[in-house]
Amino acid sequence: AQSVSQHNHHVILSEAASLELGCNYSYGGTVNLFWYVQYPGQHLQLLLKYFSGDPLVKGIKGFEAEFIKSKFSFNLRKPSVQWSDTAEYFCAVNRPRGTNAGKSTFGDGTTLTVKP
Amino acid sequence: DVKVTQSSRYLVKRTGEKVFLECVQDMDHENMFWYRQDPGLGLRLIYFSYDVKMKEKGDIPEGYSVSREKKERFSLILESASTNQTSMYLCASSLYNKPTYGYTFGSGTRLTVV
Numbered sequence: 314a315q316s317v318s319q320h321n322h323h324v325i326l327s328e329a330a331s332l333e334l335g336c337n338y339s340y341g342g343t344v345n346l347f348w349y350v351q352y353p354g355q356h357l358q359l360l361l362k363y364f365s366g367d368p369l370v371k372g373i374k375g376f377e378a379e380f381i382k383s384k385f386s387f388n389l390r391k392p393s394v395q396w397s398d399t400a401e402y403f404c405a406v407n408r409p410r411g412t413n414a415g416k417s418t419f420g421d422g423t424t425l426t427v428k429p
Numbered sequence: 430d431v432k433v434t435q436s437s438r439y440l441v442k443r444t445g446e447k448v449f450l451e452c453v454q455d456m457d458h459e460n461m462f463w464y465r466q467d468p469g470l471g472l473r474l475i476y477f478s479y480d481v482k483m484k485e486k487g488d489i490p491e492g493y494s495v496s497r498e499k500k501e502r503f504s505l506i507l508e509s510a511s512t513n514q515t516s517m518y519l520c521a522s523s524l525y526n527k528p529t530y531g532y533t534f535g536s537g538t539r540l541t542v543v
Contacts, residue, residue, distance in 0.1 A: 358534070415525065421471035
């Protein structure tokens, strides 16, 4: 079964600091990878995704993530965070084909607090 | 604007009650999912459905059942609510043949069982 590990449960940064949130998954086959974000009081929404092509993908609000197949990783980055980036971030993985294709497995989440 | 709508934002129920959580999507998605979200535990899959009248158990189905009589509606049922089912419940939907698209989530239902 696939699993997703997010290394940091809670990250606290000052505005303008750089961000990197770690995500590793455990599945040897082809995968689709996602980062979702949940702002306080709002529903979960898709931040960015990778399924093929350039392993460096860009999402909304200046976020990017890099897929490194050899490390089974899909880390989320932002060069300069803002107070409005305070949220909970979830990494997720699914398989593009086969049994239960499209059913996503989520990590435990990382809470990011950005101090103004 | 496409949506996944959960019928209640907050619910308070008593131990032993039968509880229905409703989810409706207007995107003609085949897949629908119920997750519970607890601090430090992320999202855990309760049940999912790929089609009308079809359902499959997720990782934590005990104490829950589901119903999908129409494509747009997926109901989660707590047969006899217990305090350990106090949680945030999230409904999501996706396209069956487009796993790269990811999920669309509802706003969640925060259930408290007293």
